Amino acid sequence: MVTTVEIEQLRIYMYVIGTALAVGIFYYYIIYLYRSEKKGDKDYEKYSNLALDDELDSKILEKNPKIENDKKE
Amino acid sequence: MFHWLEKNPFFFAVGVFIVIAYAGLIEILPNFAEAARPVKGLKPYTVLQLAGKEVYKKDNCIACHSQLIRPFKAETDRYGQYSLSGEYAYDRPFLWGSKRTGPDLHRVGNYRTPDWHANHMWNPKSVVPDSIMPAYKHQFTNVADLETAYAEAVTVKKVFGTPYGADIAPGKAAYEKELKTKILPEALKIATEMKRDDLIKMVKAGKVPEVVALVAYLEKLK
Amino acid sequence: MQSNATLEYDYTIAKLYMWTAVIFGIVGMTIGVLIASQLAFPDLNYLFGEYGTFSRLRPMHTNVVIYGFTVSGIFSTFYYVSQRVLKVSMGESKLLMGLGKLQFGLYLIAATGMVVSLAMGITASKEYAQMEWPLDALIVVIWVIWGVIMFGLIGLRREKTLYISLWYYIATFLGVAMLYLFNNAEVPTIFFSGGLGAWYHSVSMYAGTNDALVQWWWGHNAVAFVFTVPIIAIIYYFLPKESGQAIYSYKLSLLSFWGLMFVYLWAGGHHLLWSTVPDWMQTMGSVFSVILILPSWGSAINMLLTMKGEWNQLTKNPLVKFMVLASTFYMLSTLEGPIQAVKSVNAIAHFTDWIPGHVHDGVLGWVAFMIFAAIMHMAPRVFKREIYSKSLLESQFWIQTIGVVLYFTSMWIAGITQGMMWRAVDEYGNLVYSFIDTVSVLHPYYALRALGGLLYLIGMFMFAYNFFKTATAGRRLEQEPRYRSPMA
Numbered sequence: 149m150v151t152t153v154e155i156e157q158l159r160i161y162m163y164v165i166g167t168a169l170a171v172g173i174f175y176y177y178i179i180y181l182y183r184s185e186k187k188g189d190k191d192y193e194k195y196s197n198l199a200l201d202d203e204l205d206s207k208i209l210e211k212n213p214k215i216e217n218d219k220k221e
Numbered sequence: 222m223f224h225w226l227e228k229n230p231f232f233f234a235v236g237v238f239i240v241i242a243y244a245g246l247i248e249i250l251p252n253f254a255e256a257a258r259p260v261k262g263l264k265p266y267t268v269l270q271l272a273g274k275e276v277y278k279k280d281n282c283i284a285c286h287s288q289l290i291r292p293f294k295a296e297t298d299r300y301g302q303y304s305l306s307g308e309y310a311y312d313r314p315f316l317w318g319s320k321r322t323g324p325d326l327h328r329v330g331n332y333r334t335p336d337w338h339a340n341h342m343w344n345p346k347s348v349v350p351d352s353i354m355p356a357y358k359h360q361f362t363n364v365a366d367l368e369t370a371y372a373e374a375v376t377v378k379k380v381f382g383t384p385y386g387a388d389i390a391p392g393k394a395a396y397e398k399e400l401k402t403k404i405l406p407e408a409l410k411i412a413t414e415m416k417r418d419d420l421i422k423m424v425k426a427g428k429v430p431e432v433v434a435l436v437a438y439l440e441k442l443k
Numbered sequence: 444m445q446s447n448a449t450l451e452y453d454y455t456i457a458k459l460y461m462w463t464a465v466i467f468g469i470v471g472m473t474i475g476v477l478i479a480s481q482l483a484f485p486d487l488n489y490l491f492g493e494y495g496t497f498s499r500l501r502p503m504h505t506n507v508v509i510y511g512f513t514v515s516g517i518f519s520t521f522y523y524v525s526q527r528v529l530k531v532s533m534g535e536s537k538l539l540m541g542l543g544k545l546q547f548g549l550y551l552i553a554a555t556g557m558v559v560s561l562a563m564g565i566t567a568s569k570e571y572a573q574m575e576w577p578l579d580a581l582i583v584v585i586w587v588i589w590g591v592i593m594f595g596l597i598g599l600r601r602e603k604t605l606y607i608s609l610w611y612y613i614a615t616f617l618g619v620a621m622l623y624l625f626n627n628a629e630v631p632t633i634f635f636s637g638g639l640g641a642w643y644h645s646v647s648m649y650a651g652t653n654d655a656l657v658q659w660w661w662g663h664n665a666v667a668f669v670f671t672v673p674i675i676a677i678i679y680y681f682l683p684k685e686s687g688q689a690i691y692s693y694k695l696s697l698l699s700f701w702g703l704m705f706v707y708l709w710a711g712g713h714h715l716l717w718s719t720v721p722d723w724m725q726t727m728g729s730v731f732s733v734i735l736i737l738p739s740w741g742s743a744i745n746m747l748l749t750m751k752g753e754w755n756q757l758t759k760n761p762l763v764k765f766m767v768l769a770s771t772f773y774m775l776s777t778l779e780g781p782i783q784a785v786k787s788v789n790a791i792a793h794f795t796d797w798i799p800g801h802v803h804d805g806v807l808g809w810v811a812f813m814i815f816a817a818i819m820h821m822a823p824r825v826f827k828r829e830i831y832s833k834s835l836l837e838s839q840f841w842i843q844t845i846g847v848v849l850y851f852t853s854m855w856i857a858g859i860t861q862g863m864m865w866r867a868v869d870e871y872g873n874l875v876y877s878f879i880d881t882v883s884v885l886h887p888y889y890a891l892r893a894l895g896g897l898l899y900l901i902g903m904f905m906f907a908y909n910f911f912k913t914a915t916a917g918r919r920l921e922q923e924p925r926y927r928s929p930m931a
Contacts, residue, residue, distance in 0.1 A: 159247055166247070170240075174698075174705075182694065185694070193689070193692070193693050195227075195604055195606070196689035197689055198602065198604065198606040199680050199683045200684065200689055200926075202528055202684075204450060204530055209603075210228075210602065210604055212603045213603070215600065215601055228603050233605065233613065234594075234613055237613060237614050240705050241614070241621065241707075242621060244708035245625075245708060248727075278564075278568040279564035281498040281499055281501065281564070281566065283568065287794055294868075295865055309651025309652055309655075313647040313650050314569050314647040314649075315652070315654040315655045317655055318794075319798065320799070321795070322882070354485070355485060355488035355498075357496070359492065366641065369640030369644050371639060371640065372639035372640030373640070373646055375637075376635040377646055380635060391637030392636075
């Protein structure tokens with residue numbers, strides 16, 4: 149049987165580890181995002197155009213490979 | 222690496238779920254064993270009091286009244302001893318409220334009497350001249366739903382092990398017996414203390430007005 | 444096979460939800476003005492007998508504006524935006540279309556059931572989760588159907604990357620599902636008592652403090668996943684589209700999304716400060732509430748910077764005006780919330796009118812303004828007609844803005860006044876004011892608040908009229924407008 153004290157300890161450990169992990173990942177993520185764009189590997193900002201060019205016949209930014217493009221039919 | 226998520230909706234959804242579920246897992250779940258223990262000597266609500274709690278819910282008293290005395294001097298001076306977690310062990314649902322347009326009621330049974338409540342529910346201005354609370358005259362004629370309250374007592378006894386006696390059992394016959402031997406006598410006592418003939422008459426005819434059940438519940442709040 | 448020329452977005456369901464949003468908006472806000480007036484003028488409690496008291500009407504107001512107006516607004520924008528950013532038409536799948544119609548039908552039934560049961564006083568009594576178990580079960584079905592439609596459309600998408608708005612819709616779906624199921628866990632009494640009592644009655648799975656924890660975990664996060672997350676979904680699509688400006692920073696939107704998801708849930712504890720829940724949890728609630736400012740402002744600043752160099756649109760286009768003011772109100776209320784969550788401030792603010800004041804600068808200034816703007820942006824595309832009146836929109840904007848300002852300023856003063864009076868002691872340490880003193884002093888503020896609400900309601904009527912006229916009598920459009928919505 150687990151006592152409430154043990155639960156309380158477990159919970160504090162999980163809280164500290166989880167939060168530290170999340171913060172770590174988050175900062176790594178920020179650095180990664182900006183660095184990969186600086187190096188020219190990625191261009192994230194182009195995805196903003198998804199909202200602007202949203203007609204059925206607008207140019208598709210990146211085709212979904214699972215769906216064959218049936219527009220030519 | 223990360224950008225992968227926005228292109229893969231399934232894993233994106235899983236990611237979101239993990240992130241939002243994490244807080245609940247830590248914050249909510251472990252607390253359950255600790256907080257559910259009743260304080261010593263706490264009795265479960267009688268069927269009549271449960272019916273009163275239903276009236277409290279139905280006319281939604283929690284829109285304006287809290288049942289939570291916070292540990293500040295100004296609050297304990299005004300309402301009495303601050304609230305303890307174990308005092309709520311039989312409250313399903315909890316009725317703390319979130320707004321005090323009117324005063325807190327957690328210990329109202331200590332300083333108000335049934336006849337004060339009777340006057341107040343009939344016409345709040347008769348006892349508190351500046352009151353902005355509406356009168357609840359319909360509670361004096363509407364009949365309280367005792368059967369549903371009894372069903373609730375049976376359910377919490379069975380499912381959650383709330384310590385009721387052997388008299389609280391499923392079925393119509395057990396309910397009829399409880400009604401005659403316990404609920405109606407208790408209601409008659411409250412109605413008499415409320416000093417209103419119309420209420421006494423109704424209870425004697427076997428019909429408990431909503432306000433009588435409500436006052437039974439408010440009297441239990443100490 | 445459908446030919447290319449006829450394939451277009453199918454707005455049938457978006458249209459239906461636009462109408463329910465307008466209707467529930469009128470109903471919910473009318474009740475709101477009535478109950479606000481009842482606090483200032485108590486005689487108004489007796490208009491409809493037992494069904495017209497403040498206490499009975501208050502949950503009606505909150506439920507109709509949340510589950511009627513706001514949720515309709517969210518669904519209507521979802522059925523509009525998701526097709527467009529995924530470049531898939533609902534018309535391409537008979538199954539999804541059928542499910543969409545089914546979802547709307549069930550939604551109407553649930554909404555009607557909600558109004559009727561609350562009027563009768565049938566309630567589980569937990570705030571914003573008042574509906575009893577039969578309705579709860581129906582809502583679960585509606586929600587699951589929504590999820591199937593959402594992921595069905597995503598499965599058919601032509602565009603590989605999900606646009607920002609969809610992240611927020613997905614989070615709305617998951618967040619509400621998780622919270623709703625947990626908070627509404629209840630035991631129907633009829634099954635355990637040998638068939639006694641009302642069939643719709645139930646008891647909560649949790650008791651006392653636990654119930655409060657779960658309930659405010661819900662109460663707080665329902666605000667997150669109904670009033671914040673999906674409304675951000677709306678602004679991320681409609682502001683760029685209406686202004687023709689791409690979002691300022693896609694990276695910032697990524698960061699604020701994940702930041703918001705992680706932090707928001709932790710802040711739930713701040714509703715229970717000074718109560719009987721454990722201390723460390725209350726403290727954590729406070730701390731995270733303050734951290735929450737960062738991702739919230741991340742989104743809001745992203746919005747405002749999107750308009751960089753294009754501020755002249757603010758004077759020319761009332762829809763942009765609505766959306767920019769909405770982001771500003773979003774910043775205001777996400778700053779105000781954390782301030783109230785600081786323990787010492789909370790000691791004064793809790794239980795007072797400052798709390799409804801805070802809620803309303805969020806919902807009137809941010810949520811409803813965004814829904815108005817989104818509906819008016821969709822209307823010309825959906826009905827293929829010009830917006831009926833620009834001047835009506837302009838006047839609505841100003842009347843409602845004045846209404847919101849009156850509302851929250853009066854409630855600030857009322858809340859702080861009452862909080863201070865409750866704790867005021869004289870030189871011997873005795874309480875100075877009896878409770879009724881602290882009520883009577885609020886009369887002018889209650890009257891002002893009712894006036895603010897009334898102005899907002901007038902604006903709502905102007906909006907409804909404008910919308911109705913747009914749908915039926917606006918000038919026909921030959922071609923779908925690309926960015927700015929045309930208006931007469």
